[in-house]
Amino acid sequence: RGLRAVSADPGPDPEPQGTATPTAPAGAPPAAAPVAGCTVRYDLAGxxxxxxxxxxxxTTADALDSWQxxxxxxxxxxxxxMWDASHTQDxxxxxxxAADYNRSVPAGATLTFGFLATWHDGNTPPHDFTLNGRDCA
Incomplete structure (x- = not known):
């Protein structure tokens, strides 16, 4: 149906655990970094x-006490x-x-969650990602 994965990554474990994982910074942030200081990666696993x-x-530049x-x-x-988070859809x-066990995320860390979903006429990747109401790249 014309969909291609955003990443060549083989995908997540069906029920990954331990989702707040520190990551090493890849260098200085870009000059036009998003306001929220976060980047999003969407991976279509199957x-x-x-x-x-x-x-x-x-991945968030700021430490978080909770997240959406x-x-x-x-x-x-x-x-x-959904696993490693709860969800609502409007x-x-x-x-x-965030789930109770992964609410806190240290600065420079990556939070990850996965989900199963349905589609009918198309499965274009999502857009307009926000973290705690602020835009992400």
């Missing part, structure tokens, strides 16, 4: 005729199940909220 599995990883990551699906996809907008 897709079948009416569903898919994906993971979202967010939100995005917009362009093709009406619906999240059925139309095409999905919000993932």
């Amino acid at each position: 897709q079948w005729p009416d569903g898919f599995q994906a993971a979202v990883s967010v 990551v939100a995005w917009t699906f362009p093709d009406g996809q619906r999240v059925d199940r 139309g095409s907008r999905v919000t993932a909220t």
